[in-house]
Amino acid sequence: MILQHFEDQESGIMNAIKKNPESASPRKKLALETARLGKRLYSNADDLVWAGPLVPFDLLNAMEVTPCFAEFIASILVSTDAGPLFFENAEQAGYASDTCGYHRMLMGSALKGMIPTPKLLISAMSPCTGGLAAMENLARVFKKDLFILHIPQKESDHGVRILANHIRNMAESVSSHTGKVLDKDRLRKAMENTNKTRDILSNIYKLAQQVPSPVNGRDLSNFGIVLPLFFGTEVGIEIAQSFYDELKSRIKANRSGVPGERIRLMWLQNRIQFKNNLVKMLEKEFNASIVIDELNVITWDPIDPEDPYIGLARRSISSPLNGTVERRVKQIVKLAEAYKIDGAINPCHWGCRQGTGARGLIDSSMKEIGVPVLNLEVDCVDPRNFAEGQLITRIEAFMEMIESRPSPW
Amino acid sequence: MITAGIDLGSLSTKVLILEDDDILSTSILTTEEEGALVAKKAMDEAIKKAHISFEELKNIVSTGYGRRLVPFAKESKSEMLCHAKGSHWLFPKARTIIDVGAESSKAIRINEGGAVEDFAGNDKCAAGTGVFLDTMAKALEVPLEEIGQLSLEHKGKAQISSMCAVFAESEVVSHIHKGIPRNDILAGIHESIADRIFGMLNRIGMKNDVVMTGGVAKNIGMVRALEEKLGTKIYVSEYPQMIGALGAALIARNSK
Numbered sequence: 001m002i003l004q005h006f007e008d009q010e011s012g013i014m015n016a017i018k019k020n021p022e023s024a025s026p027r028k029k030l031a032l033e034t035a036r037l038g039k040r041l042y043s044n045a046d047d048l049v050w051a052g053p054l055v056p057f058d059l060l061n062a063m064e065v066t067p068c069f070a071e072f073i074a075s076i077l078v079s080t081d082a083g084p085l086f087f088e089n090a091e092q093a094g095y096a097s098d099t100c101g102y103h104r105m106l107m108g109s110a111l112k113g114m115i116p117t118p119k120l121l122i123s124a125m126s127p128c129t130g131g132l133a134a135m136e137n138l139a140r141v142f143k144k145d146l147f148i149l150h151i152p153q154k155e156s157d158h159g160v161r162i163l164a165n166h167i168r169n170m171a172e173s174v175s176s177h178t179g180k181v182l183d184k185d186r187l188r189k190a191m192e193n194t195n196k197t198r199d200i201l202s203n204i205y206k207l208a209q210q211v212p213s214p215v216n217g218r219d220l221s222n223f224g225i226v227l228p229l230f231f232g233t234e235v236g237i238e239i240a241q242s243f244y245d246e247l248k249s250r251i252k253a254n255r256s257g258v259p260g261e262r263i264r265l266m267w268l269q270n271r272i273q274f275k276n277n278l279v280k281m282l283e284k285e286f287n288a289s290i291v292i293d294e295l296n297v298i299t300w301d302p303i304d305p306e307d308p309y310i311g312l313a314r315r316s317i318s319s320p321l322n323g324t325v326e327r328r329v330k331q332i333v334k335l336a337e338a339y340k341i342d343g344a345i346n347p348c349h350w351g352c353r354q355g356t357g358a359r360g361l362i363d364s365s366m367k368e369i370g371v372p373v374l375n376l377e378v379d380c381v382d383p384r385n386f387a388e389g390q391l392i393t394r395i396e397a398f399m400e401m402i403e404s405r406p407s408p409w
Numbered sequence: 410m411i412t413a414g415i416d417l418g419s420l421s422t423k424v425l426i427l428e429d430d431d432i433l434s435t436s437i438l439t440t441e442e443e444g445a446l447v448a449k450k451a452m453d454e455a456i457k458k459a460h461i462s463f464e465e466l467k468n469i470v471s472t473g474y475g476r477r478l479v480p481f482a483k484e485s486k487s488e489m490l491c492h493a494k495g496s497h498w499l500f501p502k503a504r505t506i507i508d509v510g511a512e513s514s515k516a517i518r519i520n521e522g523g524a525v526e527d528f529a530g531n532d533k534c535a536a537g538t539g540v541f542l543d544t545m546a547k548a549l550e551v552p553l554e555e556i557g558q559l560s561l562e563h564k565g566k567a568q569i570s571s572m573c574a575v576f577a578e579s580e581v582v583s584h585i586h587k588g589i590p591r592n593d594i595l596a597g598i599h600e601s602i603a604d605r606i607f608g609m610l611n612r613i614g615m616k617n618d619v620v621m622t623g624g625v626a627k628n629i630g631m632v633r634a635l636e637e638k639l640g641t642k643i644y645v646s647e648y649p650q651m652i653g654a655l656g657a658a659l660i661a662r663n664s665k
Contacts, residue, residue: 372527389474390513390530397489397528404524 002114005080006038026242027219033235034226038076040066042116047178050115050138051122052131053225054151054319056312058232059171062190063180065119068229070134073115074105075222075273078381083274086112087382099351101381103134110141117142120177122170124149127321128353147173151316153323163313190232191305197231200240202298207247208291209339213264214250216257217279217290219243221271224295256289263288263402266336266344268362268373269355270295274383281392286399292339294320294332325358329365336371340409343372343402345395350379370408374398411461412468414491414657415448415482417475420511420539421624422447424455425654426466427662434458435651444478452481468661472653474512484664489517489528491656496620497523498659499652500644504616507606507635507643508652509625511539514602516609518616527613537605539625541574545598548581549591560595560630567597577601599634607638620644622652 013032017024040046046066051057053069060067077083083105090108091097097104109115121144123135132148139146147170152159171182208215220243230236250257265282267290272278282288299318303311316322320331336344344366349355356377363373376394379385411433416423422440426433436454440447448471456463463481471482472491479485492508497519506517514537515530531537546553567584569577577598584594619641625631626649636643646652 375529393474393487393489394530397487397525400487400490401525401528405526 001082002077002080003039003042005076006035006042009035010039026239026246029242030223030226030239033230033239034072034076037066037068037229038073041068041073044116047180048116048118049120049122049174049178050118050135052124052135052149053228054124054126054316054322055122055149055170056167056316057228057230058190058194059167059182059187059308059312060174061230061232062187063171063174063178063182064186065174065178065180070106070138071102071131072226072229074102074109074381077109077114078105078274078383082109082112082114084384086114087384100128100130100134101350101379101385103130105381106134107137107141110138118144120144120174121146122149122174123147124151124316126151126153126316126323127319130351130353145173145177149316151322155314155317159317160310160313163317164309167309167312167316187308188305191303191308191311193233193237194231195302195305197227197236197240198298198300198302200237200244201227204240204244204247205292205296205298207244207251208296210251211264211340212256212258212261213289213291213339214247214255214257215289215291217265217283217288219247219257220293220296221267221279221290222273222293224293224297225270257291258283258287258289260287261289262286263343263399264339264341265290266292266294266332266339266341268294268332268344268346269349269352270347270380272347272378272380272386274381274386276386276388278388278391278395282395282399285396286403288399290345292335292341294335297331297335299331321354325361328354328358329361332362333365333369336366336369341371342407343374343398345374345376345398347376347378347380349381350377350385355380372398372401372405410467410662411459411465412470412658412661413452413455413466414654414659414661415452415469415471415479416473416488416491416651416653416657417444417448417471417479418473418510418653419475419513421650422451422473422475423651423654424451425651425658426455426459426461427655427658429662432655433461435648435654437650440475444475445480448475448479449481468664470657470661470664472657483661486657486660488513488653489515489525491653491660492622493517493519493525493656494523494659495652495654495656496622498655499646500618500620502618503620503644505610505613505619506622507610507619507626508622509538509602509606509631510623510650514538514606514609514623514625516606516613516615518613529609529612531605531609537602539623541577541602542598542625542628542631544574544578545581545595548578549585549594551591551595556595557599557628557630557632559592560599561633563592563596564590565593565596566600567594569594569597569601595630596634599628599630600638602631603634603638606635610639615639617641618644620646622646622649624650626650
């Protein structure tokens with residue numbers, strides 16, 4: 001059923017582009033490649049490794065295994081007709097209904113046999129213990145090994161060296177579970193590809209900072225969290241390049257992402273993964289654009305292709321989702337200033353430390369620079385808990401409030 | 410200039426017609442049919458009371474849960490903005506507004522010009538709203554209009570620990586079975602709501618003067634419980650449930 005979903009998605013996008021080549025937007029390109037990734041995941045043809053979001057996917061891509069982070073597949077499954085059924089399965093199996101929807105979806109679908117069996121699971125101690133618990137559960141369901149990557153909370157030379165060694169161990173573990181050997185040349189090439197993608201991303205984010213911004217509220221949604229799946233590959237470079245070219249052409253044509261942009265917003269943490277009208281409403285009724293998603297950021301230096309482990313370790317440690325909230329908050333404030341935002345929306349995803357636990361600290365730091373934060377209480381994955389009318393009221397009031405005050409910039 | 414504000418709430422629909430600084434008429438109907446229909450009926454009634462024709466209305470602004478369902482409104486605004494405008498007009502020293510309607514409760518902080526500076530609301534549960542109080546009144550077999558006064562006559566306060574509307578109801582039933590006087594149970598219910606609103610007020614940073622709006626502000630027990638919790642006087646207008654419609658009419662009047 002899920003394989004069919006990805007096949008239909010791939011052929012649908014291909015046909016649409018064939019019919020109208022002009023419609024080949026970067027967003028479609030990204031959707032096409034994620035559909036192809038989904039096909040590989042569900043075709044049983046590849047060696048599959050389920051991994052947490054901070055695991056170095058480029059290393060796994062270099063080993064020619066198919067890596068995917070579990071939250072990604074959860075967000076895909078939620079859009080299928082069987083989505084509600086999977087949540088019910090998880091709850092019937094004892095997962096509390098107010099825990100993270102990503103993990104509930106994952107467990108519910110795994111129990112129904114809708115998650116393909118991997119050769120190995122890899123989880124990091126960061127960003128969340130709930131994710132680690134979900135991976136432990138999955139490992140038990142699949143009767144497969146779980147490799148746990150210990151990511152230090154702080155970036156110190158000692159911590160980086162430890163993690164670098166740990167990533168080496170991880171690669172050896174993948175090798176022993178899949179029989180795939182990590183070829184030095186392929187690893188070097190993968191790191192070169194990662195660096196190219198990194199540079200393009202960095203340029204994309206610089207373009208997005210322009211006032212008015214060439215991006216609209218949908219262009220770069222989930223971007224910083226999904227694109228790492230393609231790190232180390234030519235496809236990753238192509239996707240990034242297509243976004244860069246599109247934004248560049250919009251700037252050249254003097255076209256902003258949201259026509260008549262009046263309000264610039266930041267979206268914290270992750271987007272609402274199921275279909276909803278909030279972003280459209282923001283654009284249409286308030287000329288408001290989400291110009292920056294918190295996770296669309298490069299926090300790491302290029303990786304040395306000759307000695308990649310240190311660079312990979314530094315990258316994982318530097319993630320805004322790793323370490324103290326204080327570090328994350330500093331990053332958010334930096335982004336708010338760089339993008340000159342008028343306000344930030346925090347969905348406060350149910351059952352999530354990053355989403356809800358940090359909100360007071362985020363609020364007070366943003367207040368210091370004059371940027372208001374709207375805290376919603378949304379289950380970003382489970383549409384059964386979605387009260388759109390109530391959220392629209394909150395967002396409308398927030399927009400009215402922003403309109404009535406002077407810009408912080 | 411004659412303008413109107415219409416507040417299409419989840420339980421009642423309110424219309425207020427304003428001529429400059431004078432309130433010409435108000436109407437209030439239960440929202441028990443299609444939003445557009447009840448909006449028209451409430452508007453017809455207010456027009457009749459004001460002895461004007463619909464064509465004399467220069468501008469109409471809608472608010473409330475069903476604000477987008479009012480076909481004759483020129484624009485719609487959020488409840489937060491409308492309650493802020495209405496409260497500030499009636500109480501120019503107001504800096505904090507507590508709005509407790511049928512299905513939502515909100516805390517709003519405004520500046521000296523009446524502009525919204527911050528707000529917070531209940532998102533997950535109906536506990537702490539008018540519907541919640543209605544359910545509790547039914548469980549106690551007391552008319553809703555009487556629960557405020559009865560709660561003031563308490564000797565002790567029953568503990569209502571849960572902030573889930575459904576679980577709170579079972580707690581109330583359990584208190585009834587234990588023979589706890591209903592006055593004490595009602596006082597406990599009001600106190601639990603006051604605790605919840607206190608949390609929202611702390612989030613936005615409460616400043617005096619505090620005004621309460623929405624139908625629940627007619628409940629004297631609720632107002633007193635809040636005053637006790639906040640340690641400050643709460644100002645309530647004669648018609649707290651009309652403040653959203655008043656704010657909408659004021660916005661309509663000031664709109665260019």
